[in-house]
Amino acid sequence: xxxxxxxxxxxxxxxxxxxxxxxxxxxxxxxxxxxxxxxxxxxxxxxxxxxxxxxxxxxxxxxxxxxxxxxxxxxxxxxxxxxxxxxxxxxxxxxxxxxxxxxxxxxxxxxxxxxxxxxxxxxxxxxxxxxxxxxxxxxxxxxxxxxxxxxxxxxxxxxxxxxxxxxxxxxxxxxxxxxxxxxxxxxxxxxxxxxxxxxxxxxxxxxxxxxxxxxxxxxxxxxxxxxxxxxxxxxxxxxxxxxxxxxxxxxxxxxxxxxxxxxxxxxxxxxxxxxxxxxxxxxxxxxxxxxxxxxxxxxxxxxxxxxxxxxxxxxxxxxxxxxxxxxxxxxxxxxxxxxxxxxxxxxxxxxxxxxxxxxxxxxxxxxxxxxxxxxxxxxxxxxxxxxxxxxxxxx
Amino acid sequence: xxxxxxxxxxxxxxxxxxxxxxxxxxxxxxxxxxxxxxxxxxxxxxxxxxxxxxxxxxxxxxxxxxxxxxxxxxxxxxxxxxxxxxxxxxxxxxxxxxxxxxxxxxxxxxxxxxxxxxxxxxxxxxxxxxxxxxxxxxxxxxxxxxxxxxxxxxxxxxxxxxxxxxxxxxxxxxxxxxxxxxxxxxxxxxxxxxxxxxxxxxxxxxxxxxxxxxxxxxxxxxxxxxxxxxxxxxxxxxxxxxxxxxxxxxxxxxxxxxxxxxxxxxxxxxxxxxxxxxxxxxxxxxxxxxxxxxxxxxxxxxxxxxxxxxxxxxxxxxxxxxxxxxxxxxxxxxxxxxxxxxxxxxxxxxxxxxxxxxxxxxxxxxxxxxxxxxxxxxxxxxxxxxxxxxxxxxx
Numbered sequence: 117x118x119x120x121x122x123x124x125x126x127x128x129x130x131x132x133x134x135x136x137x138x139x140x141x142x143x144x145x146x147x148x149x150x151x152x153x154x155x156x157x158x159x160x161x162x163x164x165x166x167x168x169x170x171x172x173x174x175x176x177x178x179x180x181x182x183x184x185x186x187x188x189x190x191x192x193x194x195x196x197x198x199x200x201x202x203x204x205x206x207x208x209x210x211x212x213x214x215x216x217x218x219x220x221x222x223x224x225x226x227x228x229x230x231x232x233x234x235x236x237x238x239x240x241x242x243x244x245x246x247x248x249x250x251x252x253x254x255x256x257x258x259x260x261x262x263x264x265x266x267x268x269x270x271x272x273x274x275x276x277x278x279x280x281x282x283x284x285x286x287x288x289x290x291x292x293x294x295x296x297x298x299x300x301x302x303x304x305x306x307x308x309x310x311x312x313x314x315x316x317x318x319x320x321x322x323x324x325x326x327x328x329x330x331x332x333x334x335x336x337x338x339x340x341x342x343x344x345x346x347x348x349x350x351x352x353x354x355x356x357x358x359x360x361x362x363x364x365x366x367x368x369x370x371x372x373x374x375x376x377x378x379x380x381x382x383x384x385x386x387x388x389x390x391x392x393x394x395x396x397x398x399x400x401x402x403x404x405x406x407x408x409x410x411x412x413x414x415x416x417x418x419x420x421x422x423x424x425x426x427x428x429x430x431x432x433x434x435x436x437x438x439x440x441x442x443x444x445x446x447x448x449x450x451x452x453x454x455x456x457x458x459x460x461x462x463x464x465x466x467x468x469x470x471x472x473x474x475x476x477x478x479x480x481x482x483x484x485x486x487x488x489x490x491x492x493x494x495x496x497x498x499x500x501x502x503x504x505x506x507x508x509x510x511x
Numbered sequence: 512x513x514x515x516x517x518x519x520x521x522x523x524x525x526x527x528x529x530x531x532x533x534x535x536x537x538x539x540x541x542x543x544x545x546x547x548x549x550x551x552x553x554x555x556x557x558x559x560x561x562x563x564x565x566x567x568x569x570x571x572x573x574x575x576x577x578x579x580x581x582x583x584x585x586x587x588x589x590x591x592x593x594x595x596x597x598x599x600x601x602x603x604x605x606x607x608x609x610x611x612x613x614x615x616x617x618x619x620x621x622x623x624x625x626x627x628x629x630x631x632x633x634x635x636x637x638x639x640x641x642x643x644x645x646x647x648x649x650x651x652x653x654x655x656x657x658x659x660x661x662x663x664x665x666x667x668x669x670x671x672x673x674x675x676x677x678x679x680x681x682x683x684x685x686x687x688x689x690x691x692x693x694x695x696x697x698x699x700x701x702x703x704x705x706x707x708x709x710x711x712x713x714x715x716x717x718x719x720x721x722x723x724x725x726x727x728x729x730x731x732x733x734x735x736x737x738x739x740x741x742x743x744x745x746x747x748x749x750x751x752x753x754x755x756x757x758x759x760x761x762x763x764x765x766x767x768x769x770x771x772x773x774x775x776x777x778x779x780x781x782x783x784x785x786x787x788x789x790x791x792x793x794x795x796x797x798x799x800x801x802x803x804x805x806x807x808x809x810x811x812x813x814x815x816x817x818x819x820x821x822x823x824x825x826x827x828x829x830x831x832x833x834x835x836x837x838x839x840x841x842x843x844x845x846x847x848x849x850x851x852x853x854x855x856x857x858x859x860x861x862x863x864x865x866x867x868x869x870x871x872x873x874x875x876x877x878x879x880x881x882x883x884x885x886x887x888x889x890x891x892x893x894x895x896x897x898x899x900x901x902x903x904x905x906x
Contacts, residue, residue, distance in 0.1 A: 160829035161837050162853065193825065195854045228822040229855045338826060413808070413893070414901055421902030427623040430588065431733060434555035442556045458557065459590045460624045498808070499902075503895050506809055507816030 120271060122282040122307035124148045124349025126249035129259035132240025134188025134226065134233055140259035142240040145303060146182040146213060146248055151347035152312040153180035153221060154319040158340035164192030165202040165232075166222040167341060173221060178312030181219035183303050183343050184209045185260045186240070187288070188226040189233060192338040201232040212241040213248060223301050223341045225262055225288060257286040260301055263505070264288050265381050270373040274366040276359045278352050281308040283366050287374040289381075300327065302342045302374060308363065309348030311355065318364050319344050326371035330379045330494040331410050342371075379494045380476070384501030387419045388494060391480045396489030401438040403491040405484060408436030410495030419497040422473040424465055426455040433482065440484035448481040449473075515666060516648060517677040517702035519543045519744025523642035524654035527635025529583025529621065529628055535654035537635040540698060541577040541608060541643055546742035547707040548575035548616060549714040553735035559587030560597040560627075561617040562736060568616060573707030576614035578698050578738050579604045580655045581635070582683070583621040584628060587733040596627040607636040608643060618696050618736045620657055620683060652681040655696055658900070659683050660776050665768040669761040671754045673747050676703040678761050682769040684776075695722065697737045697769060703758065704743030706750060713759050714739050721766035725774045725889040726805050737766075774889045775871070779896030782814045783889060786875045791884030796833040798886040800879060803831030805890030815892040817868040819860055821850040828877065835879035843876040844868075 121127065125147050129140035155174045157167050173180070184206070191198045202222055210217045224232065251259075257267035271284035289300035310318075323342050344367075354363050379388050391410050396402035409415050412432040418425035426447050433445060447455040450472035454465040472478075516522065520542050524535035550569045552562050568575070579601070586593045597617055605612040619627065646654075652662035666679035684695035705713075718737050739762075749758050774783050786805050791797035804810050807827040813820035821842050828840060842850040845867035849860040867873075 160826065161835070162825055162829040193822065193850075193853055193855065195852065228826075338829065413897070417898050417901035420898065423902070427588065430557055431555065431623075434557040434733065440556070455588075457590065458588055460588065498898060500895050500898050502808070503812050503815065503893060503898055506812035507818070507894075 120273065120282055120284065121253060122284055122305045122349065124307055124347045125305045125345070127251040127253070127256045128244055128247035128249070129251045129255050130240045130244050130247060132186065132236040134186055134236050140255070141187045143185045143251070143256045143259040144182060144209065144213070144244060144248070145256065145305060145345070146215070147345055147347040149347050149349065150179045150181055151345040152310050152315045153178055154312070154316040154344035155221065156319050156323040156342040158338060160338050160340070162193060162338045164190055164224060164339040165194055165198035166191055166224045167339060168199060169202045169206070170221050170223065170341060170343070173218065177218070178316065180221050180345060181215050182213070183221045183223065183345065185223045185225070185301060185303070186232070186237070187260050187262055189224060189230050190226045190228045190339050191224040191232045192228040194229065194231055197231060201234060204234060205232060205237050208237055208241050212244045214245070221343050223339070223343065225260065225301050225339055228338060253284055253286060257288065260286065260288045262288060263383065268374055268377040268381070270370045272366050272370055274362060276352070276354070276362050278359070279350065281306065281350055281352055281354065281363065283370055285370045285374055287378060289378045300340045300378065302327065302371070304344040304367065304370065306344070306346040307348065307350035308346055309353040310346040310363070314360060315344060315346050318360070318367060322364060322367050322371050325368060326375045329492055330375040331407070376494060379496050382496030383505045384499040385496035386476070386499055387478050387497040388476055389419055389478045389480055389497070391482070391493045391495060393482045393484065394490045395483040395485040395487050397439055397487045398489040399491055400489070401440070401484070402489040405433050405436045405438040405482060406491045406493040408432040409480065409482070410493045413498055416495070416498035419478055420499045424449045424454055424469040424473060426460055429480065429482070430455055433484070438484060444485045446483040450479055515668065515677055515679065517679055517700045517742070517744065519702055519742045520700045520740070521644035522646040522648070522651045523639055523644070524646045524650050525635045525639050525642060527581065527631040529581055529631050535650070536582045538580045538646070538651045538654040539577060539604065539608070539639060539643070540651065540700060540740070541610070542740055542742040544742050544744065545574045545576055546740040547705050547710045548573055549707070549711040549739035550616065551714050551718040551737040553733060555733050555735070557588060557733045559585055559619060559734040560589060560593035561586055561619045562734060563594060564597045564601070565616050565618065565736060565738070568613065572613070573711065575616050575740060576610050577608070578616045578618065578740065580618045580620070580696060580698070581627070581632070582655050582657055584619060584625050585621045585623045585734050586619040586627045587623040589624065589626055592626060596629060599629060600627060600632050603632055603636050607639045609640070616738050618734070618738065620655065620696050620734055623733060648679055648681060652683065655681065655683045657683060658778065663769055663772040663776070665765045667761050667765055669757060671747070671749070671757050673754070674745065676701065676745055676747055676749065676758070678765055680765045680769055682773060684773045695735045695773065697722070697766070699739040699762065699765065701739070701741040702743065702745040703741055704748040705741040705758065709755060710739060710741050713755070713762060717759060717762050717766050720763060721770045724887060725770040726802070771889060774891050777891030778900050779894040780891035781871070781894055782873050782892040783871055784814055784873045784875055784892070786877070786888045786890060788877045788879065789885045790878040790880040790882050792834055792882045793884040794886055795884070796835070796879070797884040800828050800831045800833040800877060801886045801888040803827040804875065804877070805888045808893055811890070811893035814873055815894045819844045819849055819864040819868060821855055824875065824877070825850055828879070833879060839880045841878040845874055
């Protein structure tokens with residue numbers, strides 16, 4: 117698909133040479149007018165230089181004109197030098213396209229602990245201004261990939277009473293595979309005018325409901341960043357509660373789509389588990405249960421082996437820390453209940469599930485009782501390829 | 512090594528046929544006199560039938576004469592039928608060797624969700640009485656193995672002022688690989704006389720300091736059980752604080768030895784990481800940090816790849832939930848500091864660590880600051896073989 121770019125935004129990609137490859141590794145998105153800027157960042161105590169600079173910028177101003185992203189070097193765990201390099205890179209970018217450094221939000225992804233290659237950054241600047249407007253979303257998404265197998269982007273034209281608003285988003289990440297690739301980055305562009313505080317709050321909520329509910333290996337990187345720019349170029353202002361709700365719903369659809377793609381493209385992944393926990397005491401317990409299952413090496417390898425291994429799921433639930441009555445727990449795989457009353461189903465579920473378990477998408481529905489707590493987690497499986505990629509990546 | 516059996520205990524093994532193999536799969540340890548009995552059990556909400564029966568017995572009495580263990584079937588997630596089977600198995604055993612059912616502590620390991628094969632149990636009883644006293648510790652340890660690659664046992668002759676006391680322990684487990692093998696079981700025999708309450712408290716403390724600090728894949732099974740019998744056959748009573756301290760120290764050495772062997776024999780494991788966290792705010796934070804590192808798929812695969820991947824360790828620490836100042840964190844691998852002040856060491860640690868990382872035992876020393884909190888965790892690596900074993904075990 118070719119997703120339309122929201123009005124008033126121009127994209128450019130450039131081959132700076134941060135990576136040995138000769139494919140584009142620097143991407144720039146510029147808004148013709150100041151845009152309401154939102155940012156959601158990693159919760160890791162170790163924050164990459166661009167994360168620190170981006171957070172600092174958004175504390176000072178809720179407005180920005182551009183986002184610049186490089187791949188190949190994460191500029192994480194690089195100390196004060198890393199912060200200086202990040203600021204310098206911003207200045208070079210501003211000079212190249214006629215903006216002020218404080219207009220540009222930075223993000224980096226790639227190898228951790230390595231200094232940003234400023235010489236490469238300089239090369240990336242040449243011709244960047246002319247390139248603006250020539251790149252599409254797919255090219256932009258491709259230019260920020262690390263070990264990603266495919267570019268990840270999604271968009272939507274949202275119709276509200278006042279007219280049409282366009283939303284488009286990109287993301288990269290093939291697992292929280294910090295530190296060789298400092299993981300998840302995402303950018304969403306929107307041509308509606310939105311109050312910055314509303315926009316920021318919306319991103320925080322939606323990130324929690326989408327990206328924060330996707331896991332490959334449970335490792336949260338030092339660079340995770342989600343930016344959102346809303347520039348109002350459509351001439352449409354989203355301010356009343358109904359329209360804000362519609363915009364948040366559209367944003368949720370886009371980030372859900374991107375979060376799914378992240379898990380689908382998880383390192384070595386062959387499956388996407390949708391773990392739905394209901395009936396817990398509260399949402400926190402439901403999350404504990406879902407994460408215990410989604411992070412269990414035993415459940416992940418069983419899924420890879422196309423094995424409806426209820427026992428491993430039950431074992432993970434029992435040690436998850438969630439409080440529930442074992443005799444009330446129920447587990448369904450691909451819509452078929454295979455465990456209840458502390459015992460496996462009597463029917464031959466292995467035969468019944470042979471076909472469904474061949475599919476990429478596996479639904480795990482878990483009920484812990486009749487409480488109000490619920491949570492949904494997307495998780496990949498654990499494969500030989502995952503071990504190969506992560507045991508051998510530096511050799 | 513051939514470890515001596517404490518006085519007043521007789522061991523027997525028998526081939527009942529719970530498993531297809533024709534090797535012994537039932538083991539019985541009998542004390543000539545009533546012994547102080549201690550038990551530590553799984554924290555999983557789903558408790559196997561023998562765990563429930565064993566806990567019930569130890570609530571009623573702190574004394575026992577025997578422990579019977581079968582492998583092949585865990586008798587977990589088998590409902591009321593499982594409890595009835597477990598009690599019946601105890602009766603059959605009591606009849607076979609002239610004991611009362613309430614004298615016998617049960618334990619099972621093997622496939623979860625499958626009914627205990629009572630016919631096989633019956634076969635296992637024939638000749639059991641004559642066999643008593645003929646089995647050594649190694650045979651006993653071998654008879655309770657599941658996917659274990661080797662039998663695990665350890666012993667010690669403890670000299671205290673009043674004389675010699677013998678301690679001997681066995682354990683099985685090749686990873687918390689519930690549910691196909693419902694994991695860790697251990698039994699310790701001692702010929703000293705110990706007050707049951709003191710004995711139980713000692714086991715709770717030592718289990719927390721040893722088995723509870725070993726992890727293969729972070730999954731706690733439904734059957735984990737540790738039993739301890741002290742029968743006083745040596746004629747020596749351990750009651751004063753000094754002797755109790757000596758006994759607890761000896762017990763700690765034995766269970767540490769067995770815990771190490773569990774991790775060494777972890778499914779597909781090639782490494783044993785000793786993760787030592789110091790300088791945390793408190794022990795709980797140190798444990799959070801150690802477990803985040805020891806359970807990180809990225810750290811585990813890096814160790815498998817003989818890769819001194821400080822970044823993955825740092826990333827895990829940063830997301831562990833432990834509260835610390837990133838700039839004060841220090842990481843050493845095999846005694847070489849490779850990360851501090853939020854940056855990697857400048858020296859060529861990859862070259863320096865190439866040799867040390869070939870070894871099976873890998874020391875990871877992590878300092879989070881100057882707090883009093885500390886924790887040590889033993890963890891295995893994550894290998895292709897682990898994935899093969901756990902993705903294919905039912906096919």
